Amino acid sequence: MLLPTLAAICILTTLAWFYLAPFSPERTSPPRVPSLFPWLGCSPWYILNPCAFLARCHQRYGPVFKVLLGGWEIVVVSSGDVISSIFSADPRHLCNDLMHHEMFHVVAGVRTNYARLHDIMIHKLFPLVDKSLSRRSLGQTTQPFARVLFSQVKKFTQNHGLRAVSLMQLVQEPLYIATNVALFGSSFPLDTYKDFHSLDKSVPYRFSRLPFWYWPSSCARERLLAQIRDYLQRGEVADCDDRFALALMETFKANDIQGLDGSRLVLTFLWGLHSNTMNTLFWLLAFLLADPDALARVRAEIDTAVEGREGKFTGLEMLLASDPDELDDPCFAILTSAVMETMRLTALHAAVRKAECDFDLKQGDTTIPIKKGEYVLGNVRAAHMDETIYPCAHEFVVDRFAGRPYRKGQIQTNGKPFLSLGGGRHICKGRWLAIYEIKVVAIILLRLFDISPSPEKSAVWSLPRVSEHSIGVIHTQDEVSVQLRLRQHEYSG
Numbered sequence: 453m454l455l456p457t458l459a460a461i462c463i464l465t466t467l468a469w470f471y472l473a474p475f476s477p478e479r480t481s482p483p484r485v486p487s488l489f490p491w492l493g494c495s496p497w498y499i500l501n502p503c504a505f506l507a508r509c510h511q512r513y514g515p516v517f518k519v520l521l522g523g524w525e526i527v528v529v530s531s532g533d534v535i536s537s538i539f540s541a542d543p544r545h546l547c548n549d550l551m552h553h554e555m556f557h558v559v560a561g562v563r564t565n566y567a568r569l570h571d572i573m574i575h576k577l578f579p580l581v582d583k584s585l586s587r588r589s590l591g592q593t594t595q596p597f598a599r600v601l602f603s604q605v606k607k608f609t610q611n612h613g614l615r616a617v618s619l620m621q622l623v624q625e626p627l628y629i630a631t632n633v634a635l636f637g638s639s640f641p642l643d644t645y646k647d648f649h650s651l652d653k654s655v656p657y658r659f660s661r662l663p664f665w666y667w668p669s670s671c672a673r674e675r676l677l678a679q680i681r682d683y684l685q686r687g688e689v690a691d692c693d694d695r696f697a698l699a700l701m702e703t704f705k706a707n708d709i710q711g712l713d714g715s716r717l718v719l720t721f722l723w724g725l726h727s728n729t730m731n732t733l734f735w736l737l738a739f740l741l742a743d744p745d746a747l748a749r750v751r752a753e754i755d756t757a758v759e760g761r762e763g764k765f766t767g768l769e770m771l772l773a774s775d776p777d778e779l780d781d782p783c784f785a786i787l788t789s790a791v792m793e794t795m796r797l798t799a800l801h802a803a804v805r806k807a808e809c810d811f812d813l814k815q816g817d818t819t820i821p822i823k824k825g826e827y828v829l830g831n832v833r834a835a836h837m838d839e840t841i842y843p844c845a846h847e848f849v850v851d852r853f854a855g856r857p858y859r860k861g862q863i864q865t866n867g868k869p870f871l872s873l874g875g876g877r878h879i880c881k882g883r884w885l886a887i888y889e890i891k892v893v894a895i896i897l898l899r900l901f902d903i904s905p906s907p908e909k910s911a912v913w914s915l916p917r918v919s920e921h922s923i924g925v926i927h928t929q930d931e932v933s934v935q936l937r938l939r940q941h942e943y944s945g
């Protein structure tokens with residue numbers, strides 16, 4: 453009894469201290485968040501709710517502050533310009549190996565051989581992703597994507613016509629399967645969505661080393677690794693159009709990556725490929741369903757484009773057969789803006805880097821000194837919630853990014869600091885794929901269905917709660933059920 457009581461007293465005292473003490477930050481530049489514990493620093497509060505902790509510190513100490521978390525001195529920055537300069541910094545000065553290491557460990561359980569896997573990922577896999585998923589060549593890589601996606605969504609019309617379905621599964625499973633076919637070919641283990649989802653749900657807890665019932669997700673990970681290993685061992689690529697899969701197999705062969713190492717590398721990549729995109733897509737639908745006017749505007753735009761009223765497409769089938777470049781079009785200006793707005797609202801923190809030497813970050817006319825061995829972290833959420841840049845920053849404003857003339861071939865930021873997709877040399881290599889995929893899923897679902905809250909739950913739609921332990925982009929643990937009703941138009945099942 454003594455130990456738990458002491459622990460409870462300790463936690464309550466420190467919580468009270470954190471909330472009530474009249475904080476006077478140490479007179480350092482940047483200000484340092486005071487902490488009671490010598491090595492742990494503020495990690496108990498950070499781990500309990502990273503987002504709320506950073507928001508409180510931002511409010512108290514301003515846009516730049518230093519905090520000790522589990523032995524790491526971290527300089528947190530919240531201004532768009534400074535975060536951009538971290539993204540663009542020379543990796544010899546600010547290095548992001550740490551995040552990659554964590555991803556390998558947390559997602560795929562890598563404990564040995566890290567350096568070799570990391571080397572292949574950075575020097576072989578990322579350039580391959582960059583080339584295959586660039587705006588110009590995306591159409592060759594995604595050829596079967598929309599076809600497979602459509603056939604997966606159609607299954608919901610057959611099996612779930614009148615029943616409640618999980619919004620998460622509705623938006624994510626077809627996307628997962630179609631993306632895997634497009635990138636890895638149809639011989640990839642496609643019936644793995646449930647295991648992937650179970651692993652994905654555990655990742656934020658694994659990152660924070662929080663107590664969690666890990667057993668189901670660990671079993672899911674083992675099954676995924678075994679199936680991916682079989683896929684790599686077979687080495688079959690069904691179709692020579694599967695360019696990405698062919699190049700991947702060749703890269704693995706040339707570098708003698710096989711067995712468990714190969715499957716761990718692919719699983720880590722698979723998580724990077726799906727996790728943010730799936731969660732962003734879920735929130736796009738959730739925001740639209742919570743805002744009937746926004747939903748009506750996006751749907752009207754889709755109907756106009758699909759019905760060929762402005763001469764763009766003559767039906768859903770034609771739209772789905774088009775090159776991704778065709779969807780990067782002013783006829784989808786509001787939908788594109790809705791995707792950008794969702795990315796703005798869902799991005800958390802990024803740009804975690806370790807300083808390899810003493811380094812100055814520029815902030816306007818001043819500099820932020822970073823010492824060798826310190827870490828920097830970009831509080832993207834704070835930058836995106838800056839009311840001076842984004843009025844009504846906490847609200848979903850569907851046309852926020854549709855104010856200026858549409859610029860094809862560019863991310864539609866409307867000239868505002870937009871950090872959800874990184875920047876500089878580490879800009880997200882899958883950004884064109886992610887935007888294209890999210891748009892296609894939204895087009896298919898909103899064209900085919902009226903989606904309403906499941907009557908067993910509530911007649912009024914409210915946004916799902918944000919999980920305190922989200923990473924990358926916000927997550928939810930809420931089960932959201934919806935009912936689908938086929939709309940009356942060209943498609944009848």
Ligand code: HEM
Binds near residue numbers: 548881882885
């Ligand atoms: C909505 C979906 C996505 C979001 C919000 C997102 C976000 C990001 C961010 C913020 C970074 C920069 C991280 C940093 O520098 O610290 C990044 C990097 C990266 N992303 Fe994405 N991403 C998404 C989808 C994808 C997809 C579909 C792929 C496809 C494989 C992908 C592949 C990559 C790669 C390879 C990098 C590392 C680039 C490098 O370090 O050179 N991402 N992503």
